[in-house]
Amino acid sequence: MREQIVILWFKRDLRVVDHAPLAAAAACGLPVLPLYIVEPDYWRQPFASSRHWHFIHDSLADLHGMCARLGQPMAVHTGDAVAVFKKLHSAFDVTAIYAHEEIGNDWTYKRDTQVLAWCAETGIALHEFPTNGVVRRLKTRDNWAGIRNRRMAQPCVATPAALTPLGARNTGFELGALPDKADALFGAPPPGAVQRGGRAEGEKLLQSFLTTRGRHYTAHMSAPGLSEIYGSRLSAHLTWGTLSAREVDQATAKCQAQLSGEAARAWKRPLAAFRSRLAWRCHFMQKLEDQPSIEHKAMHAFFDGMREDSFDPELFAAWQAGRTGYPLVDACMRNLTANGWITFRMRAMLVSFASYDLWLDWRQTGYVLARLFTDYEPGIHYSQLQMQSGVTGINAIRIYNPVKQSYDHDPDGAFIKKWVPELTDVPSAFVHEPWKMSRAMQQESGCIIGQDYPEPVVDHRAAVPAAREKMARIRKMQGFSDASKMVHAKLGSRKRTRRKARSGARAPAAQLDMLNLLDG
Ligand SMILES: Cc1cc2nc3c(=O)[nH]c(=O)nc-3n(C[C@H](O)[C@H](O)[C@H](O)COP(=O)(O)OP(=O)(O)OC[C@H]3O[C@@H](n4cnc5c(N)ncnc54)[C@H](O)[C@@H]3O)c2cc1C
Structure with missing residues (x-):
């Protein structure tokens, strides 16, 4: 008999902190296989580039270590998503897939629809969780900001203490390997440098922004050259999910609450401006969610x-x-x-x-x-x-x-x-x-x-x-x-x-x- 497992599907959420699908998968009691799928057709799309892949590669390398520390190393498989799930389902009895809702391109939307259809056909439960402040099937924009703000104020989801690993008979299961940064699958090499990915890098940036760099954020945010020092530079980390928008917002709110005297005056405007941009982030992503044709x-x-x-x-x-x-x-x-x-x-x-x-x-x-x-x-x-x-x-x-x-x-x-x-x-x-x-x-x-x-x-x-x-x-x-x-x-x-x-x-x-x- 095939071993019963659940899959945690990582997409643009490459972290284990404040990760609701991971926590839910861990809580279900079955072995959890963390999975990242490299989808060749995605990388052929006109918006994709090897620069993205380099950042993702760093982040996956980091994530690999984190999953291993939780008890079950991550699998990385290359192929069409449904084909990969089919292959895994023939090796295991996959009872459920856990993932974040992806606020992505038309391409990822169509892929998600195919995965959903396959899950329905095979009787596998697909549990999807909201991505930061974006609301799926939002009825009206009128109450959106309230929903978003309430979500941001909720405590971050605790990282599970451990994942139940695959059973002894499956320890030899082929987890797959991370394709090289330079693999031709990802197109031409980046035309220049690439910001380093990985959660540790994101945490360092957040820390330096909230303790030193951010003080001059509003003064220099528009100047090319200076803005690269005084801006948070967290965008790639938020995009690929090495940090969650909620943890960044809450860390900023905590700083705001702790400041007093001259520091409070100096930091007031920059921190408020920064948090408003985090809100705009959700606002713009909600537009694509509500109208993918844009x-x-x-x-x-x-x-x-x-x-x-x-x-x-x-x-x-x-x-x-x-x-x-x-x-x-x-x-x-x-x-x-x-x-x-x-x-x-x-x-x-x-x-x-x-x-x-x-x-x-x-x-x-x-x-x-x-x-x-x-x-x-x-x-x-x-x-x-x-x-x-x-x-x-x-x-x-x-x-x-x-x-x-x-x-x-x-x-x-x-x-x-x-x-x-x-x-x-x-x-x-x-x-x-x-x-x-x-x-x-x-x-x-x-x-x-x-x-x-x-x-x-x-x-x-x-x-x-x-x-x-x-x-x-x-x-x-x-x-x-x-x-x-x-x-x-x-x-x-x-x-x-x-x-x-x-x-x-x-x-x-x-x-x-x-x-x-x-x-x-
Ligand atoms: C034409 C155009 C395309 C853009 N494309 C992207 C994109 O693909 N990805 C992306 O993250 N940002 C995009 N932006 C928004 C913005 O320029 C970047 O988020 C910002 O420059 C990133 O630097 P930072 O992390 O230092 O931002 P900070 O100023 O430190 O802001 C903090 C975070 O807030 C969010 N944010 C900041 N500005 C905006 C904004 N105007 N709208 C929505 N969210 C914002 C980002 O997540 C950012 O990381 C685009 C802006 C324009 C004009």
Whole structure:
């Protein structure tokens, strides 16, 4: 007779702390087989990249040790999920699978549907648990924030003391091996460095953020270069689940409660801003949960078809390579390519420039960024792409001026010069707009525009009115406003601005989602 077991399926939750499915699996009394599935078809999708895999690989190596310490080492199998489960079910009598609900791509949603169907067919119970503040089958957005906040306030789930291991007759069961970081299955090698994964790294970052770095979080959050030091840098850990959003939120709340005097004053704003971003994390992921089509379709359907036909491959290539002729845009793209992370404002500027100045389709640029970001989180990613491209119908249209951003956030051009070495000897007064240098100055600084560094690929001052005009034409169409109201009813934040809340009036739908996201 096959041994009865349950499976704990790890997905984007690579930890044993605050892990409800693991605790429930351990409590059921049967042997627990922790499992990670490497799904080759997933890694062929346009959003997946070896940079993600490197981070996951570090995290799985860590997790492997943790599971072994709990009494049952983790299995890592490669293949289609249903095929892997079938294979395991032929070796064991699998009575149940425990997992978190995955707030993922259309691809993972379809895979989960197949697993669910197979479980129903074979009589295996599939126990799925909520992922942080995201609510499955949410009826209305009106009470969502309350549900999310209550979940965040609940105590973290205790790590089980031990897992019941596989029985003696199965100790020789082939657990499988973790594919190499460099395995061709994961595509081309990362184009640069990769943030280290693993829970221990996440804990270190959280600790240093809450004790030192975070003090200057709000002051430097938008500056490229400085933000990489003073931002929490926890995004990849939250994405791949080496830390839970709840434990990060609770650790921050604990710090807030312990501070007093000058420290309390200095830390008040940064810690509040940080916690509000953790809340936005859930808010954006909830959008994808409620409307999975936002990966492929504009939230406001009137905007579909607006950019697709005018896609210019040369402009796309220039943007992707960091050769647009706009120094801050190029520096950000090259920095992101090299390190896999950039701060919120610069992500927003990269998308704004691609979507408005270059009129590129957000789906194409979105895949490039998804592959580059170590922290690729579908719910945040597609919501933000759509917001910064103006296709939600419920957000104020915000077009970033890449030259103004450059003067504001890299005034001496140090970041630009680091990432665009062609401009190293350009005088600081011209580093934001090198095309304004005279020919003699270009020669003197060893940077001939159009030869050593590109001319601007478009004129921002002309591109923006043209983009606004195209947007306005759509916004004036009959039925636009009614459709916006429907988007807001389903996906919009219910948070009010402070001023409007005091006066009792509702903030206009168009502004609701911009709150708390930008520092001015
Ligand atoms: C076009 C675009 C795409 C983005 N794609 C992603 C993505 O794929 N994955 C991702 O984690 N973030 C994404 N963001 C949001 C944000 O830029 C990153 O979360 C942030 O820069 C990560 O750095 P950090 O961990 O130091 O953040 P911190 O500022 O320290 O914030 C703490 C955490 O809050 C969450 N968070 C921060 N800002 C936001 C935000 N604006 N919306 C929702 N959650 C937020 C993240 O989980 C982050 O780790 C995107 C933003 C834009 C404009």
